[in-house]
Amino acid sequence: MMELSKYKSETRPDWCPGCGDFGVLNALIQAVANLNIDPKDLLVVSGIGCSSNLPGFIHAYGFHSLHGRAMPIATGARLANPDLNVVVTGGDGDGYGIGLGHFIHAMRRNLDITYIVMDNQTYGLTTGQASPTSQKSFVTKSSPLGTIEEPINPIALALVAGATYVSRGFSGDPKHLTELVENAIKHKGFSLVDVFSPCVTWNKVDTYDYFRQKCYKLNGPDYNTSSMEQAIAKSREWDPKIPLGLFYEAQKPTYEEQDPALKFGNPVKSQLGVANPQQLFQEFI
Amino acid sequence: MRNDFNVRIGGAAGDGISSTGEIFARTCSRSGLHVYGMNSYQSAIRGGHVWFQVRASLDKVTSQGDNLDVLIALNSETAEVHAPFVSKGGVIIYDKDKVKFNANLVPEGVKLLGMPLADMARKFDKNPIMQNTVALGATIFLLDLNFDVFSQVLSDIFGKKKQAVIDANTKAASSGLDFAKANYAQLDVKLVLPSNPRPKLLMTGNQAIALGAIMAGCKFYAAYPMTPASGVLHWMAAHAASQKVVVKQAEDELAVINMGIGAAHAGVRSMVGTSGGGFSLMVEALGLAAMTETPLVIMESQRAGPSTGLPTKTEQGDLNMMTGASQGDFPRIILSPLTVEDAYYATIEAFNLAERFQCPVIVASDLLLSEHIETVDDLSPNVVIDRGDLLNAAPSEPYKRFKITETGISPRAIPGMAGTVFVAASDEHMENGVVVSDVLSGLPKYVKERERQMEKRMKKMDVARNEIAAPKIYGVPNAELTLVCWGSTFGVALEAADTLTKDGIPTNVYAIRNVMPFKSDEVAATLKSAKKLLNVECNYTSQMARMIRAETGFEIKDKFVKYDGEPIYVYEIVNKAKAVVG
Secondary structure: OOOHHHHEOOOOOOOOOOOOHHHHHHHHHHHHHHOOOOHHHEEEEEOOOOHHHHHHHEOOEEEEOOOOOHHHHHHHHHHHOOOOEEEEEEEHHHHHHHOHHHHHHHHHHOOOOEEEEEEOOEEOOOOOEEOOOOOOOOOEOOEOOOOOOOOOOHHHHHHHHOOOEEEEEEOOOHHHHHHHHHHHHHOOOOEEEEEEOOOOOOOOOOOHHHHHHHEEEOOOOOOOOOOHHHHHHHHOOOOOOEEEEEEEEOOOOOHHHHOOOHHHOOHHHOOOOOOOHHHHHHOOO | OOOEEEEEEEEEEOOOHHHHHHHHHHHHHHOOOEEEEEEEOOOOOOEEEEEEEEEEEOOOOOOOOOOEEEEEEOOHHHHHHHHHHEEEEEEEEEEOOOOOOOHHHOOOOOEEEEEOHHHHHHOOOOOOOHHHHHHHHHHHHHOOOOHHHHHHHHHHHOOOOOHHHHHHHHHHHHHHHHHHHHHOOOOOOOOOOOOOOOOOEEEEHHHHHHHHHHHOOEEEEEEOOOOOOHHHHHHHHHOHHHHOOEEEEOOOHHHHHHHHHHHHHHOOEEEEEEOHHHHHHHHHHHHHHHHOOOOEEEEEEEOEOOOOOEOOOOOOOOHHHHHHOOOOOOOOEEEOOOOHHHHHHHHHHHHHHHHHHOOEEEEEEEHHHHHOEEEEOOOOOOOOOOOOOEOOOOOOOOOOOOOOOOOOOOOEOOOOOOOOOOEEEOOOEOOOOOEOOOOOOOOHHHHHHHHHHHHHHHHHHHHHHHHOOOOEEEEOOOOOEEEEEEOOHHHHHHHHHHHHHHOOOOEEEEEEOEEEOOOHHHHHHHHHHOOOEEEEEOOOOOHHHHHHHHHHOOOOOOEEEOOOOOOOOHHHHHHHHHHHHO
16 A cells, blocks of 8 residues: 555645545545556546546646546547556536536547446536536526536446446445445446535535435345346436435456457557558559 | 550449559559559449540550540440540550440541450450450450550459450450451551550559558558548558558548557557548547657548548548648648659658658649559668657656757657656646646646647648758740649649640649648749749639749739539640630
8 A cells, every 4th residue: 555645745635624525535546556556557537526636636647628528638648658557536517517518528439437426416616607517596696596407427427338346425424435446446437426525615405414314325135236127227317216326337448459440458658650651662563 | 746645444343444444554564564543433233334445655654645546335325425536547445346436426536446346255255344455355356455464464354363264365356356357457556655664653642652661660550431531442452461460440530540540649650531521520630649649650542522422432621621620820731643653652751740740741632643553663662760759768868758949849758667657648738747737727837839840730730841851843944824733733733734734835733742831932933934824623612723822922813713523624624724825
């Protein structure tokens, strides 16, 4: 195990006191420490939003990219250097709103990337508008009469899109969350950890108390994490209770394992240029 | 005395026009001739009207040429549309049983060679595409080309198919040749072919770009299918395993460019390709590459806009967009290769510039350059790979990714290296990468940091401006008239200048190949010393002339523009030039 201090950033998080994202940052640090991942071999990629500031708060390589574009940045990095541990962190607006298309395609590719979504069901950084996971009738400055749309169901979406590790945690339960994140990083293939990460400033509905009362953990002999049917059924539960934990896990070849060029080794470590240019030129005769 | 000939074959999409054209073009290039070929097609998979043209010459040719010597009309529409362009002494080969056209459209002195193409073809294969081969056989005779070279090309191109296909095609061509020999005379424009010719490399601009990228060590290429950029994607995908380059077709161009940036950040040489519409989607991330100082090569092959525009037609209409895209001021480099050959070298140069200046570099192509085929002089296999200030190991002092330096260029580390951990952020940041956009913004110390980082990034443009080559004059010195152009328009401008010079108006060409940073002082001096100027470009508003005026204050008054989607023809520039000179 790596010492936790190895991941300590010089920059202190600028999140509001009590923000759920602190729990996610701590869980991530604990998970990579448990897995003995050297900060130099870890790349944390994010988009834009409160939670997307996370790469600045952990001592590891980071890419704090554009709103919604963390996933393709991470994809490019993974394909260029499959030895890197790539973790994508961001919020619900970033991943399920503006970046939704990339999220779905990353899952169907089964890239070996871990995606941690700090889902606070609102746009925090832009002062609390409705987000894609806001519950129906959520009242905000951009929806004064309450939202009309149904929320996105990220767990159900991930299951049908082909993610091979689909889980949900709660930043109010750091021990459980650490376990999910650790297993997600260990998992070979695309892993999603959707985290209820309450926004204490802008969301007075989906609070710590709300989730403490509503959430229960998926476990016990009746639940089989390799059953897509059970996972789909559980993913649709919200009232009266919301399940947390690992919904589904499957072993499938990753994209990286199947890419025709990556079979020949790690691109970032390979020789540049062409060994036999004349042979290549001959194609044009 | 002509030393070139021009052959056009036209029919419906699905008639195999493009492969027939390629076979003929390759026959010419293997015979030691210079070739310039172009494919005119529509955004339709079957039907419509398509044609392929091959101009071959003893000397280098740099445009499609104005007139035709041989027209192969596989349907009536082709005959009607193209007959007026056949030169005196030329011929129209057509199927006498099914192709009907108005004989009044045929210029005087053009012979009509009605052959039973379909009937003859049917003897060898039920595939009607075989009629193209019969017509090509006749053309081989008419232009006195070497049948053995032709049949070798056939077997190389159909090599992956069954021997029966090769045999049937060879016999069909041979019957076409025999028919022509028995019934027609060879054309006056036939050339005395070089003896023991060295076969020339024949490729499209897209292939030259892809080849250049591989030679430069590109290890990651991403794209979303879009005409006319897809040729690069196809070539790269076909060579992904053999050249160990990761090729990714992504879900959209937003993903494409961000994947490209991610790969470059991880340390490989990375390129993305698209056309104007896709580039529009990439715009935000263009600034991201600049802000995070990530080296990225972007191939933008322009097509006729705006919006979906004419997807299969050419234009140089994206200059304003390429020079101005994305919010804020940031360094970017734009190269517009002038020829297919130059597309190879410009792409290699683009990778070096991207890593040297750690910024996005755009290779500005267009449909004409990307998709036309041309013979190129021997390409140099000796490629210099300059990775710029890329670190091999951590420096002794604490690492600062965005360190202020005299050149603005900071030593670059990549993830995986020990002792150089940093975060690249789209937000404004300090030398150590820590963002100054959130809780620190507006505080005097960090206001200063912002200013320093802006100046550091922009400083790279000044350094790059000094390093890149100034535009050059091509052709006769002390010309009466100078044609100003950029990108693929160079080829036709060069031939127009040659024609004008022969017609008594000494004309040369000033080609702006390195568009950004702009060599303002050099361009201003050259333009001021020119006797008369004509700006030539393929868009409505003369975007380069506007850029020249913005960068130098110099206004080029006379302008030739074309925006109908078709490439510029030599005679069009010549006519305009003569009117300008008066």
